[in-house]
Amino acid sequence: MQVIELVERLGRAARVETYTNDTVLFRRGDPTRHMFGIIQGQACLRRTTFEGTELIIHRAHEGDLFAEAALFSDAYHCDGQALAGSRVAFLSKLGVHSLMQDDGAFASAFCQRLAGQVQRLRSNIELRAIRSADDRIIAALSLRVGTGEANYDLAGTWKGFAQEIGLSHEALYRALKRLERANRVQRQGRSIRLGVKQLGD
Amino acid sequence: MQVIELVERLGRAARVETYTNDTVLFRRGDPTRHMFGIIQGQACLRRTTFEGTELIIHRAHEGDLFAEAALFSDAYHCDGQALAGSRVAFLSKLGVHSLMQDDGAFASAFCQRLAGQVQRLRSNIELRAIRSADDRIIAALSLRVGTGEANYDLAGTWKGFAQEIGLSHEALYRALKRLERANRVQRQGRSIRLGVKQLGD
DNA sequence: CGTCCGCTTGACTCAGATCAAACTTGGTGG
DNA sequence: CCACCAAGTTTGATCTGAGTCAAGCGGACG
Numbered sequence: 001m002q003v004i005e006l007v008e009r010l011g012r013a014a015r016v017e018t019y020t021n022d023t024v025l026f027r028r029g030d031p032t033r034h035m036f037g038i039i040q041g042q043a044c045l046r047r048t049t050f051e052g053t054e055l056i057i058h059r060a061h062e063g064d065l066f067a068e069a070a071l072f073s074d075a076y077h078c079d080g081q082a083l084a085g086s087r088v089a090f091l092s093k094l095g096v097h098s099l100m101q102d103d104g105a106f107a108s109a110f111c112q113r114l115a116g117q118v119q120r121l122r123s124n125i126e127l128r129a130i131r132s133a134d135d136r137i138i139a140a141l142s143l144r145v146g147t148g149e150a151n152y153d154l155a156g157t158w159k160g161f162a163q164e165i166g167l168s169h170e171a172l173y174r175a176l177k178r179l180e181r182a183n184r185v186q187r188q189g190r191s192i193r194l195g196v197k198q199l200g201d
Numbered sequence: 202m203q204v205i206e207l208v209e210r211l212g213r214a215a216r217v218e219t220y221t222n223d224t225v226l227f228r229r230g231d232p233t234r235h236m237f238g239i240i241q242g243q244a245c246l247r248r249t250t251f252e253g254t255e256l257i258i259h260r261a262h263e264g265d266l267f268a269e270a271a272l273f274s275d276a277y278h279c280d281g282q283a284l285a286g287s288r289v290a291f292l293s294k295l296g297v298h299s300l301m302q303d304d305g306a307f308a309s310a311f312c313q314r315l316a317g318q319v320q321r322l323r324s325n326i327e328l329r330a331i332r333s334a335d336d337r338i339i340a341a342l343s344l345r346v347g348t349g350e351a352n353y354d355l356a357g358t359w360k361g362f363a364q365e366i367g368l369s370h371e372a373l374y375r376a377l378k379r380l381e382r383a384n385r386v387q388r389q390g391r392s393i394r395l396g397v398k399q400l401g402d
Numbered sequence: 403c404g405t406c407c408g409c410t411t412g413a414c415t416c417a418g419a420t421c422a423a424a425c426t427t428g429g430t431g432g
Numbered sequence: 433c434c435a436c437c438a439a440g441t442t443t444g445a446t447c448t449g450a451g452t453c454a455a456g457c458g459g460a461c462g
Contacts, residue, residue, distance in 0.1 A: 050343040050346065050395040051385070055327070058323040058324065071316060100305060108301055108302065119269070122246075122258065122322060123246075123259065128329060138251065139256050143256075150251070159440060167418080167419095170443085174443085333449085334450070369452080370409080378411090
């Protein structure tokens with residue numbers, strides 16, 4: 001279930017806002033009235049540590065849901081901010097709840113989305129536990145290619161990929177070069193082929 | 202909603218198995234009939250990388266759900282294994298689906314659990330992006346203490362805590378000692394107080 | 403009483419972060 | 433069509449701090 005579908009499904013219980021500047025969506029302690037969907041741009045959840053420094057808890061990108069936990073809480077636990085140039089859908093908490101109550105198929109689809117999230121996040125955490133940049137990249141790519149496939153076309157940029165798997169972009173580019181030299185991958189722009197070693201010789 | 206409650210709620214659609222040895226719960230490609238709840242011990246999800254090495258995608262502990270994504274898929278995408286000494290609940294896919302369909306409150310509670318998971322996983326990922334062990338620990342503790350509180354009683358062991366935030370236990374102990382010397386925390390066994398610096402002097 | 407496991411400290415290593423700089427690439431607008 | 437700008441890509445040099453291996457302590461538990 002895409003964010004857009006969710007907005008359509010909710011009808012009057014959803015509205016979309018466009019922000020040219022960074023804008024606060026909610027503050028910690030505010031009563032929860034909405035969860036959010038990022039249609040364009042980015043948003044982030046922030047909390048202040050005990051020592052007063054800002055801690056970013058989550059960066060949401062295009063297509064992500066944002067502050068889902070608000071559905072099940074009376075007050076927000078963090079500060080939420082939309083970054084400049086974002087389009088954000090406000091999804092009414094009550095609207096979502098009543099849909100979930102009345103429409104089993106909707107509830108199921110919503111759970112599906114969350115379950116998928118959980119799965120991806122968990123594997124991402126384990127991925128980041130791989131210390132070696134080379135191995136982490138191979139593992140990340142292996143998770144993304146379909147069964148039996150060897151080719152993978154990167155959706156975004158390599159720089160973005162680096163961030164997704166928790167590497168600096170420099171480290172990523174260097175590792176890619178090493179992997180190519182070792183014939184573990186073969187790359188052309190944003191397309192990559194795995195396992196040249198086994199297939200080639 | 203705890204795993205035990207889920208088992209009770211499902212009635213005949215759930216059963217519990219106890220394993221004395223490591224046991225395969227399902228293999229990649231098997232048709233999905235169950236998701237699982239870990240009542241005792243551990244289980245893990247594994248996949249094989251393109252190069253043939255084993256990649257652990259998820260380690261589930263006591264109280265965790267396991268392979269939730271199976272609810273929304275025809276076949277398992279990974280191998281699932283229960284470790285020796287585990288008690289694992291088999292939760293029928295059909296059972297969960299029909300409950301979700303018929304009982305809005307159940308669907309809601311299930312979503313709540315997943316949403317909470319998502320939130321914790323996301324913040325955990327951001328947490329692990331903090332390079333400095335000292336700062337990561339402060340941030341992790343800050344997320345765990347209640348608002349206004351300064352004290353935190355560790356649920357498990359420090360070693361376990363180290364693992365949860367992605368540090369070696371040695372690095373954790375050294376960092377704790379540094380933080381104590383700098384009066385940023387005050388520790389007694391598994392109880393810790395944050396922000397001594399500001400409060401003390 | 404012995405064993406396991408969490409805790410603690412020391413010494414060493416190294417791979418990835420960081421800072422810096424150059425080069426592509428793509429798109430915008432005049 | 434070209435000037436220009438922003439962002440991604442690439443490479444180099446340096447450094448730091450967390451991982452790792454090793455070893456000793458102490459409490460819990462059978």
